[in-house]
Amino acid sequence: MKISQLAAVTGVPAETIRYYEQQQLLPAPARLDNGYRMYTEKHVEQLAFIKHCRSLDMSIADTAQLLAFTIEPQTDCTKVNVLIEQQLQKIRARLASLIALEKQLTRLHYQCQHPDKSQNCGILHELVAAAHGEACACHTAV
Structure with a gap:
């Protein structure tokens, strides 16, 4: 799917999607011969995760760490809990x-x-x- 379709499916503006790519939160999509980005269902899932983390007011850095934990699920979740506790302290x-x-x-x-x-x-x-x-x-x- 093209970036406009990904934006429509996820409710995330195309500019924000490009920004997340620059920040390496989203993997670079494959490109067609005409230069258009082609996104997959994996991009949809990751973008939904990122969007949810951002809705919880998580920073880009914290979101990246949480996303990394989803990629390596065997990682000890203690670090995930620490990130959430830190976020709670900021919110409080x-x-x-x-x-x-x-x-x-x-x-x-x-x-x-x-x-x-x-x-x-x-x-x-x-x-x-x-x-x-x-x-x-x-x-x-x-």
Whole structure:
């Protein structure tokens, strides 16, 4: 199948497929005399695996390692578990950061006391104060 067909089957854009080839996540496909790439069912399977890993926010490097484990299934899966644990730690750290950001934005949101008068806007006042390094309510505890 051509790259456009592979893209349609997997839902992965052709540009991304080419990028994965450059990153050596996907093996180079055979080429026809006219230069068109010809992909196989193996490419479909690998691309589906890559797509799923990327949907789990796995890095290209981690995805490559996981893909290598699928090629060598007799490999000890302890390393796979370590990769997943590391990903969980990254996600948990990001969640903590997002929760802190949510609290800041919530505090900032409650600074609005005159929604119809921008010159008295508590949100803008707090943002300007924070930009000048002044303490603002958006950084204080609720």
